[in-house]
Amino acid sequence: MDGEEQRRSTARAVEHTGLSVEQLWGRYFAMGGNCGLLDVDAYLHGLMDLPELERDILAHTVNERLDELTPPHRAAYSRTLRDGVPKGRRCRRW
Known part of the structure; x- marks a missing residue:
């Protein structure tokens, strides 16, 4: 994209x-x-390039804000794919 x-x-x-x-710039x-x-501001109005x-x-800043406003739409699964807490023994620390 040019x-x-x-x-x-x-x-x-x-x-x-x-x-x-101002809010956009603070996030940026x-x-x-x-x-x-x-x-x-000048860039957004086409007065200069960045x-x-x-x-x-x-x-990226703008896209993150859009993600906050519009949560992704996901298709539901018929079952839980993974439990939140693993079953079994914990891994040993070295």
């Missing part, structure tokens, strides 16, 4: 998160993003 496509995709996704640019910075608030790594960190 940089402009990624920017448009990220900007559309940000609209669905309900986050302000906490994930290790290095660009400033104004840079992120380096590839920074775009990916921002996209």
